[in-house]
Amino acid sequence: MNPDFAARCGRFRQLLAEANLTMNLTRIESERDFEIKHVADSLAVVDWFPFLRTEHLKVADVGCGAGFPAVILALAFPNLDITAIDSTGKKVAFVAGVAGELGIPNLHAVQGRSCELARRPEWQERFKVVTARAVGAAPKIYSEAAKLLAPGGRFILYKTPLQAAQELPELLRTAPRRNWKQTDSFELPEASGTRCFLYF
Numbered sequence: 001m002n003p004d005f006a007a008r009c010g011r012f013r014q015l016l017a018e019a020n021l022t023m024n025l026t027r028i029e030s031e032r033d034f035e036i037k038h039v040a041d042s043l044a045v046v047d048w049f050p051f052l053r054t055e056h057l058k059v060a061d062v063g064c065g066a067g068f069p070a071v072i073l074a075l076a077f078p079n080l081d082i083t084a085i086d087s088t089g090k091k092v093a094f095v096a097g098v099a100g101e102l103g104i105p106n107l108h109a110v111q112g113r114s115c116e117l118a119r120r121p122e123w124q125e126r127f128k129v130v131t132a133r134a135v136g137a138a139p140k141i142y143s144e145a146a147k148l149l150a151p152g153g154r155f156i157l158y159k160t161p162l163q164a165a166q167e168l169p170e171l172l173r174t175a176p177r178r179n180w181k182q183t184d185s186f187e188l189p190e191a192s193g194t195r196c197f198l199y200f
Contacts, residue, residue: 008075008102009039015101016066019094025066036192042069043076045131045156048183048197052129053077060085060127062114062145063135067095069158070131074099074107083127084109085117115144125150133158138167138198139174146175157198161185164196171198 013034019025026038046052056079061070064084074082084095089111096109110117117123124147132141138157149155155178159167164182171180178200185196 005076009035009072011102012067012071012075012098015094015098019066023090023094025091025094032190033192036189038068039072040188041158041193041195042072042133044186044188044195045069045073045158045197046077047186049154049156049199052080054079057081057128058126058150059083059129059131060114060145060148062130062132062141062148063087064095064109065091065134067098069133070107071095071098071104073131074104075102078106081106082108085112085114087111087113113144114141114148118145118147123148128153130155131157137170138163139170142171142175142178155198155200159196159198161194161196164198168198175200 013031016025052073059073059080059082061082061084064070064086067084070082070084073080084107086092092109092111098104099107099109127148128150130145130149130153135141138159141157142155168180168182180198180200183197183199185194187194
């Protein structure tokens with residue numbers, strides 16, 4: 001992990017707070033909540049998928065919003081080449097601005113819907129990992145973004161256990177050739193929520 005990670009996250013929080021005055025990017029405003037519900041939550045993925053710490057991979061973060069987990073993962077792990085995708089121009093502009101302000105060369109922001117990008121040959125089979133956090137139902141995310149994934153790649157979706165229980169059966173029906181699984185549940189610090197991942 002980058003040695004200046006904490007300081008750069010602090011600056012990211014400041015940029016987010018400033019932007020949040022004029023557009024609705026997050027309801028999380030306190031420093032501690034930011035550290036837990038955005039930073040720790042985003043980083044939890046590497047505890048379950050440790051290859052993200054070291055392998056050089058192209059990652060697409062679908063529905064990146066204000067930049068979670070895209071900005072956090074790009075700051076922490078320079079080995080990941082992350083493309084943050086969102087359909088809302090203001091959010092994409094914000095993430096691009098953060099990448100410029102904090103000097104994050106491995107973070108790129110692209111405006112578009114994943115289903116539209118997936119129809120373009122230059123975007124198909126482009127990424128080894130596709131992530132999504134707090135975006136929508138897993139079956140819909142998969143159906144729209146599946147063509148972005150390179151052969152042998154992985155989908156990793158941030159979920160609550162309740163969401164996973166509701167969405168996994170449909171995933172198994174709509175994508176029967178994919179070996180979808182659910183990780184064990186885990187708690188964020190200070191009883192801030194229970195999480196898990198859906199993945200193949």
